[in-house]
Amino acid sequence: MNDPRPDPPRLADPVAAVVRSAQYLAGIVSYDGLWPQLAKLVCRFFGADLAAFATRDEAGAVSFMHWEPDDARLAAALPVTTAVFDSGFLASEVLDLPDPHAAVLLPIGRIRQRTGYVMLAAHRGETPLPRESLDLYLALAGLIESTLDRIASQQRFVSMADNVPEVLGQLALTDGGWRYTYVSGGARAVLGLAPETLLADSGPLFTGLAAADRAALADALAAWQPGARLRMTVRWTGPDGGERHLLANAMASTGEAGERVWDGAIQDISEQVRLQEESRRNLERLNKSMEDAIQAVAATIEQRDPYTAGHQRHVAELATRLATMIGLPEDTVHGIRLTATIHDIGKIHVPAELLSYPGKLPDVEFALIRQHPQVGYEILRNVDFPWPVAEMVYQHHEHLDGSGYPRGLVGEQILPGARIITVADVVEAIALYRPYRPGLGIDAALDEIEKHRGTRYDPAVVDACLRLFREEGFRFD
Secondary structure: OOOOOOOOOOOOOHHHHHHHHHHHHHOOOOOOOHHHHHHHHHHHHHOOOEEEEEEEOOOOOEEEEEEEOOOHHHHHHHHHHHHHHHHOOOEEEEEEOOOEEEEEEEEEEEEOOEEEEEEEEEEEOOOOOOHHHHHHHHHHHHHHHHHHHHHHHHHHHHHHHHHOOOEEEEEEEEOOEEEEEEEOOHHHHHOOOOHHHHHHOOHHHHHOEOHHHHHHHHHHHHOOOOOOEEEEEEEEEOOOOOEEEEEEEEEEEEOOOOOEEEEEEEEEOHHHHHHHHHHHHHHHHHHHHHHHHHHHHHHHHHHOOHHHOOHHHHHHHHHHHHHHHHOOOHHHHHHHHHHHHOOOHHHHHOOHHHHOOOOOOOHHHHHHHOOHHHHHHHHHOOOOOOOOHHHHHHHOOOOOEOOOOOOOOEHHHOOHHHHHHHHHHHHHHHHOOEOOEOOOOHHHHHHHHHHOEOOOEOHHHHHHHHHHHHOOOOOOO
8 A cells, every 4th residue: 555645855976964054164263253154054965955053051941042043933832842851862753833843952062960952953744754865864963962072172272372371481591401491380281390590490391291391302402503493392290290292392402601501481281192192083074974874875876776785885985905905095095985985876876677687688678777876976976085086986887998887987087986886896796696687706706806907997096905815815794
C-alpha cells in the first residue's frame, strides 16, 4: 500500500551546506551580532524556513535571543525548547506554527554544567526530518559549539593580554656573569618573584629554565653584538613549581660604563601556547564535523544500492594507502581520501533498480549510469573544498590513453588524485561482488591493472598497488 504522507523535508546540497557553514563560522571572531548571523546561516545554507536560538536565565525561564525571520509564532515552540534544556538531548518534532513545520532542536554548549543554548530549525511540512538531515544538523551544532569555544577562548586571551604586564629589565655582563641592573614590577605577575629578588641575584631566572633552554639562552647572550636582537621562547619553572612558557625579546647595547647589556622584556605566553593547542583541537573538530557530513552523504548513497554497500569506503581505504605509498603530502592524501569516499555521489541521480540490476544492462540504461561522474561534478563543483574534489570525481573513470569516460582525457590532463582513485575503483570493482556477477577475486583485479599499466593506468600507482597486495598482504576490510 502506498504511503499517503508526503515525503519528509530534505536539505538541498547537504555537503555544501556543512562546508560553507564551516567556512563562514571560521570568520566569526566575536559575540557581536552572533545570533542573527547564525540564524541567517541556518536559513540560507540549510534551507530552513524558520531558525532561532534560545537561552535560559537563572530562574529557569526560556526565551529566544533571535529568530529568523522575525516571526512571533515561534513562541509556540517554547515548551519543546524547555524540554531540550532539561534533557540535553536532540528533539525532532512536528510543530503547529500554526501551519505544520518539521523541526529539530539541538542543545549547544554548556554553561556551569548545564545546556547553554538551544538551536531550533524548522522546515515547512507535516513529516519529521529524516535521519540524514538530523545528522547534518548535529554536524552544524558541533561547528557552532566549536565557534563558541573559540570566541570564548580568544576573548579570555585578549582580556589577560590587556591586563597582565610584562617584565621589563636590563641584563649587564659583570665579572660574576649576567646580572639584572633593572627589573620592573611585572616580575611579580609574570614570574612570581619580587623585583628586588632578581636585582640581588638573577640566578632564579636561569636555574628555573629547562636545561636545553638554559644552554640556548646562554649562547644567545654570549653572542652579544651592538644592535643584535634576541627573541626566543623558553620553558621556565617558577618558585611555586608551575611551568611557564616565556617569550624573551631583547636588544644588545652598551651600558654607561661600556659594559655589554641586553635591554628587553619577558612575557608570559603560557595562555597563548594553550590557546594554540586548543585552536588546533578545535580545527580537528571542525574537520571531523565536515568529514562526518561527507560520510553521512556517502551512507545515503550506499543505502540506495545494497549490493555495492561499502564500495566507496573500500575505494577510499585503498586510495589512501596508495597515495601514502607514492609519497604524496599528508594534506593531499586527506583530500584524495575524502574524494574517494564520495566519488560515486553522482549515482544518486541513477534509479536504484538500475544500480542493483542482476545482469548486463541494455545500452541505453548503461549510458545513464556512465553519466554519474558528470552528475557528481555538477553536485560538487560549487563547494569550496581545499582540494579539487569535484574535478577528481569527474575524472575517476578517465584513462591515460583516452579510452575512459566521460571526456576522454589523456595523460597529464588527468589529475594525480583521480589516477589513484581510478586504480582503486577498478581493483575493488573486479575483486568484490557485483549484482551482475560474483567477485572475480584480487588476482583477477591485479592482472587487469598490470595488463594495462602505462596505457590506461598510471604506472606508479599500479606498481604501488601490486606491491601493497602481493608483498604487504593488504586486503579489503
